[in-house]
Every structure is written in structure tokens, then in C-alpha cells.
Amino acid sequence: MCAVQIKKQAKKYDAIIVGSGAGGGMAAYTLANAGLKVCLIEAGPNYDPAVNSSQLKPAWESPRRGARTQFRPFGDFDGCFWGWNIDGEPYTNAENSNWEWFRARMVGGRTNHWGRISLRFGPKDFKRKDIDGLGDNWPISYDDVKPYYDKVDKLIGVFGTNEGLYNDPDGIFLPPPKPRLHELFIKKAAGNIGIPVIPSRLSILTKPINKDRGSCFYCSQCGRSCKVYADFSSSSCLVKPAIATGNVDLVVNAMAREVLMDRDGLAKGVSYVNKEDLQEYQVYGRTVILAASACESARLLLNSKSERYPNGLANSSGVVGKYLHDSTGADMGGIIPALFDRKRYNEDGVGGMHVYTPWWLDNKKLDFPRGYHIEYGGGLGMPLYGFSWGIEKLNGMFKVKGQQKEAGGYGASLKEDYRYFYGAHVGMAGRGESIAREDSYCEIDPNVVDKYGIPVLKFHTQWTDYEIKQAKHMKETFAEILHSMGALVTWGGDDGPHNNYGLHNPGVIIHEAGTVRMGDDPRKSVLNKYSQAHDVKNLFCVDGGQFVSQADKNITWTILALAMRASDYLISEMKKQNIA
Template sequence: MSFEIKSTGEVYDVIIVGSGAGGGMASKILSEAGLAVAVLEAGRDFDPAKEEDRTQLRPPWESPRRGAGTRIRPFGDFDQAIGGWDIEGEPYTRGEGTSFDWFRSRMVGGRTNHWGRISLRFGPNDFKRKSIDGMGDDWPIGYEDLKSYYDKVDKLIGVFGSKEGIYNEPDGFFLPPLKPRLHELYAMKGAKKANVPIIPSRLSMLTRPINNERGVCFFCNQCNRACQAYADFSSGTVLIKPAMAKGKVDLYTHAMVRAVTTDDSGNATGVSYINTVDMKEYKLRSRVVVLGASACESARIMMNSKSKSHPNGVGNSSGMVGRYLHDSTGADRMGILPDLVDRDRYNEDGVGGMHVYTPWWLDNKNLDFARGYHIEYWGGMAMPSYGTGFAMDTMRKYLKDEFGNPSPNGGYGEGLKKDIKRLYGTTLGMSGRGESIPQYSNYCEIDNNVVDKYGIPVLKFHYKWTDQEIKQAKHMQDTFEEILTDAGAILLGNKPGPDTMYGLAAPGRIIHEVGTTRMGNNPNTSVLNSNCQAHDCKNLFVVDAGPFVSQADKNPTWTIMALAWRTSDYIVSELKKKNI
């Protein structure tokens, strides 16, 4: 579309803000229903199959930083997470005692270009946690309301895994799983001794063909760079671009949405946005507005959408927009496997993620914290890049000669290279990703004293972990140490203690923020109804993780897409009935 005029005469059926998992799914379902759709993305266009966008299979030495991260690519110069926690000209602020870090993505497909593609369904218990432990709130829907949509997402996108029959880790429609790599076999050995289950992971990479539009994984271990064969799931390549090819979908890039526009009756009429290239403001009109900009960004848009009908922001008469913000918990530990020093070198790449994982396996009634976590395993022989290697004291400690003396190679030059090679492929690490308890006191609000470079008021965050999350992190560290030790690993570094909240990552660092526009049956305590429709504005919907009442110990992406599909079906039905 052209940005030469400030308003087009065309009225879309639906405007979708955001091109990530939720926005991408909505664009596909709504356009295939025959609706005219506009998708607005704050970042640039992106296609990993185009040479100008491709970083897959490029060696680190092609980067001037040898693969090190930058401000706009914090996970690495070739990683396809364009955005970050600190974007120039796009600040946010924090309340006293808050350490929340907000990750924004600035590219078509959003965070789905980079993520680990851990594709887990929420289980029956995950929708009814208050009924189980008395904390937080139950969702107004249950697993059975989403099961058919989870099934559809499995079949459309593809996910490998194994049927395990675990009640709260529901099975789906799985492609063949992958064999564990050597470091994962050691993890399995340690977990078995520690009586911790490990099962094949569930990731959305194609281990066999599912249609003619996408290739099959060729196991380069670089899914974080986005796949030029489209063998892994990214919203841009699997949802949005196919929707554009099949239906009426107009993609607006470099479109930073300022607000949802409304009429005198309080109904949404479209959006206003800033073109980040020419820095001018434009307006688009539509019958329905769908926000999928990320939980915090959608909340920001809603709170900035003030009018006579919505003095506190659209959909915010309850004051609940921005409330109950929460992120997954996260903690890590790693060790060196002495058995693998001087190991044989061979290609063990696999997919860009874990081949096995541990689902939550314990009963919280026997523990001192509520909710659970899963364990992700990593290590092995990934392609070396900037930061590969160990400090000299680490190598001298773990590399001994036949007499038990420190490595004779020395700590510099050729000797240093020899020691790094000896330790290459010996690491085994694990990360816990768990469920936190939603708190009314954890929230984001508009900071009316600060604007970004586009003149839009920014978010101010208020967030603190509770004892529940800290105790969960302690349990993670105890479990990590037991598994690593039982696997025969030598632990690296000191065990995190209470002074660091047991290594608990700062809120926002796991990039699973949810809950800012949560759903519920009571308009006084929620923002959306069970169909992700705003209580106060019947033609406004949210399809990112904002509607989540609670996070679960699983990654949110599969539930975002299942909910977005369900919401899109509802929108089509309501339009046909002329209810919106």
C-alpha cells in the first residue's frame, strides 16, 4: 500500500495490528472467510528465503562481530530476533523496585522468527488453577473449548512429538520425533537416576512433508535464524504470506499504531498509526479491529485510545487493562561432561532446539510452592561463534594431563585453541521455564511524562516476583544439580542462592508476557469476554497473549494461535449475524 495520503477511501472488514502468532493466525482465518483484511506491522517486511534476509547457513566469520549480538539483534548478529529489550527511540519506564524488561519485535512474523518453537498445549488443569490451589483466577473457558482448535493448529502447522498419555500434558497430532543427541543421552541418564521423566520434545519443525508449500527440516540446528525452506513455523512464512497469496490481505509495514479510533457510540472505527519511515500519521478504517501486537503493546494501544466514550482508554472502564501482567519464570545451570573431553567430531546438529524435555512431574501439594515448570536441555556441538570457549581458569581446572596437573598447553595462542577444542562439545545445560502467579500489583500503565520518538506515550512497568516464584527457582536449582551430578557432569560456577533469588531471571527476560487484557465473565474484573471480545467495545478483539488468565508451565504460542483461530471463527459468525 502507498503511504502518500493520510487516509484511504477504502474500508476494510478487519484491521489486524501485529503480525506474530495471533495476528498471523487471524489474518489467515479471516481472509479465507472472504473478508478484506489489513495487517499492520511496526517493523519491516521479512522473508528468510530472500537472500537479503537470509542468515541461515552463513558462518559466523561473515559477521563483523563473529556472530555477537547487537542492540537491535540481542541474541546474535545472525539471529532473527530483530528488536530487543532496548530499542533506540522506543523507551519504557519502571516503577520503584521493578526490573521488568520488555522485549519488542520489529519484523513481519514478530517473535515467531526466532523462538524455540516449543509447541505445547495447555492442559485441563492449566485453565482451572484457582480451583486447584486457590490462587489467581480460573479461565472462563476450559481445555475442551480449545481442544478442537489445538487439533487444527497441529494439522495446519505441524509439530513433532510422541503420545505419552500425560493428563495435563495433552497429546496432539504429531509428526515423527527425533532421536536424542549425545548430550541429551547423558541428560536422560541423569534424569533417570534422579527419578525425573524425560520425553521427546514437541517442536513445530517439519520432520516430514505436510503440504507442497513448505520444505522439510534438513537439520542445520539454526531455526533461530528462520528457515529458508519454511520447514519451521514462523507466522510470516506459514500464515501471513500464504494468506496474502490466497485472499485480500494488505500488509502495511513500518506502521506503528498509536490508537484505536472510535465513534460517538464507542465502537471501533479503525486505527491511527505513524509511518516510521516518513514519521507522518495515517488512519485506516474498518468494521472490526483485532489487536495482536503483543500483550503489553496491545494494552498500550488500548490505554492510549482515549475518547469521550472511553475516557480511560478503549475497553478499560474496569481499569483492568495492563493489570495481571506476568511472565514465565526462568533459571539455568550447566556443567561439563568429563567423559566427552576429546570426543569425536561429527555432525550432530538436529533441529534448532531440544530433542527431549521434561514436563512438570510433581504434585504441588507436597511442595512449598504452587504451579510447576518444565525443563529444557541444551549443549553439544553447535556451530562455534563469538563467546564459544571457557575462561582460562575453567580450562586449567578441568583439563588435566596424565599426572593430574593443569593443562600443559598454556592459556594463550595455539595452546588456548587446543584446550578450547578439547572441551568443545562437552557441555550439558538445562533451563527451567515455569508458571508464576498472576498478581493485580504487577502491571503496566501509561507514563504520561514520557513519549517515544513517534510522540506516543510509553509504558511504565510495576513488577515484583513473589515467594512462590523464588521457591520454584530454588526447586529448579536443586533439580538441575541432581540431574547434572547424576549424569556425571562437573558443575560450572557456584550454585545460585537466595541473594540472586536462586538465579531467577528478571521478569520479561523469558519473553512470555501475558495477561494484560485478560478474559473473564465479569466486566468489572476483566477486559475481554471468553471470545476475546472487549466488554466495552463489541467490535474490538485481542488475539495475542493478553487474554490469558494464567500462563501455565508451557510456552504460550500454541495457545495464542488456538485462541486466535477460535476468536476469528467467532468474528466471522458475528459479522454474518450482523451483531458487529
């Protein structure tokens, strides 16, 4: 039998980065612009929205009329390759665990299709243990991160308004788009019952900020990834300009296997499998930066075993893989009879909500410890047959039917239905904070490998009463808002204790965090406050894995800020020769 030949790259880099999403893209951009030589390793193919996006394509250009597939779980035109299930790349769940793991395989990763909701964590979010005694405080404060939030705002662009909310900090904002008609209904209805609705904060350019990116032309298709780079994707806004410096070598279709170590216990490189020839390659550098996503980075560390690190690299604490958590999520929607047969006009706007509700209550007065924000949808989006059915008119009054009208029909009656109900639907989704717990974790499954021969992850996760009670509150709030606007609930109204009030399984909201968390105590954390491994000084992690907790906000803006902060620290340490 012939021995497998490992192909070793002769060139040595200043930094090897695994993953090209928000954290990896920002690290590559920052280091490359400081003159460092970077190797950026990505598990999927290259992707440039200007070339590869399906923006503005009509439904008939898809053989499935835009329907979802395993390869495109958010629809055939969506700007994301793969998702919860990837051919040949399984993962497993322990008994009673129901984690659903989303993985994007492409340059830019998940940033090519996300909602662009770009929220800063607030001062309270870094010190939650001081407030409710649960979880742990971060080793950093809002004041430590604020300068980097400011830099990210200026570099990438985010629209919004300064509201003066203490725990929803203001930023450096571009002008927000005006609320659409259904959002005006929401704002009025929610305001009548004391629920705030303010302009959303999305990383979409409502006016130009540089010569390389265009501004939004309101096609409402940000999920497809923008051909003029008006919305933020790591691929267009970070990776492409980083490569333009001449300091970045991009290696695509490269599945990282392990971090390589030298005799002194320092990281010296990364081993990866080339997906095209299925051969193993090794690339070497002064530092290694993990940004493959919280779970994937944990997997890489746990698979990087040696005599010095028998439990996995940088895992003397035993914490790698632990404290895994995701945002909570529950949803509800309905129709607004006042908008039946409404006037038609163009209000597409950006590819996302123009307004949202930040957390507005005091958890000390509630039966759950952490908050949530509300995201809103509706309006004159591209119609799909079957939307907003489920109602009937009886004696001049509209009421919800026992079941929704079946899809089908043709001719005049079908067109009449479309015209009458089109634009009357509205939906709302809560996205909240769960508690990071040591008993929620991922580990290496000793019995399963992927098609590249790399051991896969096994998950142990469950929601607690805290998250279930939060979902119950979400549902009650949604119903109250819908009632206030005179809407009829057509979906999400039947949830209850039998299904945890519609609470989505952990992982579904795709805000995974906490598996390689930072902290001051090396016995209880993997990284220090600069995202640097306690055990290995030339190893960093700049994705969601470093999070101690994730707040009631989407985590991308904080990933970007912390990745820039860690990169600045790394540059400083190299200049001081603390990292050779």
C-alpha cells in the same frame, strides 16, 4: 504553525489487525481464507525468511563474527530485529520494578527466532484457582480449545510423541528427531532419580506437510529463521499465504497510535504513524483486532482515550494493563568429563532441544504453587572460545576451578583446547508458571513519549516468594541431574538467596501475558471467552494479553489456537449480522 495533516485511507476493511506475530498472523490467515478483506498493520519492516534469513552464513560474514548488538540481541545472524532496547522507543520502570520488555519489530514478530517449543495447556491449566486458590480460572476449558489445538497441529506441524500425560496433552505429531549423545546422558541420569525426559514438541517439520514448505535438513539454525519454511514463523506460514489470497493489504513500518471510535462507541479504525515519512495515517474497518503483544496492545488501549472511555478503550473494569506476568526462568550448566575428547560426528539436529522434561511433581507437597518444565542444551553446536572452561585436572581427578579460563590463545594449544572440550558441555533451563496478580501491571507514563510522540509504558512488577522458591527448586533439580550424570557444574552453581537463586527478571523469558485478560465478569476482565471486548463488541485481542494465567508451558501454541477460535467466532458473528 501548520496543522498536522492526517491522511485518511478511503478503503474500508472487514478487519484491521495490529501486529503480525503468532496471534495477528493466525487471525489474518483465518479471516483472509474466509474471504474477508483485511488490513494487517506491522510496526517493523517486511521479512520473508526465504529472502531475509541469515541461515547457513558463516561467522566471518558478520563484522562482529555473529556477536549480539542492540538491534540483534540474540546475535548478528538471529532472525529478530530489536529486542529489549529500541532506539527512540523507551519504557520506564517504577521504583523497585525490574520488568525487561522485549519487542520485535518485523513481519512475523518474535516467531522468527523463538525456540519453537509448542506445548498445549492442559486441563488443570485453565482451572488453577480450583486447585490452589490463587489467581483466577479461565472462562474456558481445555475441551473448548482442543479442537483448535488439533487444527493448529495439522496446519503448522509439530513433532513429538503421545505420552498419555493428563496435563501435558498429546497432539497430532510428526516423528521426533532422535536424542543426541548429551541428551541420552541427560535422559539416563534424570531417569535414575525419577525425573521424566521425553521427546520435545517443536513446530519444526521432520517431514513435508504441504507443497509450500520444505522439511528440516538439520542445520540446527532455526533461530535464524528457515529459508525453506521448515520451522514455524508467522511470516512464512501464516502472513505470506494470507497475502496470497488477495484479501490482505500489509502495511509495514506503521506504529499504531490509537484505536479510533465512532459516535456509537464502536471501533472504526486505527491511527498509525508511518515510520518513513513520520506522518499520521488512519485506516478504517468493521472490526479491530489487537495482536501487538500483551504490553503493546495494553498500551494501545490505554492511549485510546475519549469522553466515553476516559480510562482507555475497553477499560471500564480498570483491568487493562493489570495481571501482567511472564514465565519464570533459571539456568545451570556444566561439563561431562566422560565426553572429553569425544568422537566427532554430525548430530546437529533441529535448532532446539530433542528432549525435555514436563512438570512431574505435585505442588501440594511443595512450598510453591505452580510448576515448571526443563529445557536442555549442549552437544556439538558451533563452538565459542570460553565455553565449558572452568575445570582443572588434579591427581587424575577433574575439579571446578575458582574462575573460568580467560579467552585468548592461538596456535596448537588453542586448537587442542577446542578439540578436547568440544561437545562435553550441557545446560538446562527451567521455565515455570508465575502467579498473575493485579498489583503486577503496566500503565501509561505521563512524562515520557517515544520518538513518534506516543506515550510509553511504565512497569510495576516484582517476583514474590512463590517464584523465588520455585527457582530454588529448579536449581536443586539441575544440580541433582548434573551430579547423576557425573557432570561438573561450571555456571549457575553460585546462585542463592542473594540473587533469588538466579531467577531472571520478569520479561526476560519473553512470555508476557495477562494485560487484557478474558473472563465472564466484565467488572474483572477486559474480554469475554471469545477474545471479544466486553465494552466494544467489534474489538478483539488475540495475543498473550488475553491470558488469565500461562501454565508451565510456552504460550505460543495457545495464542495460535485462541486466535483461530476468536477468528471463527468473528466470522460467525458477522454472518449473523451481530457485528455490522
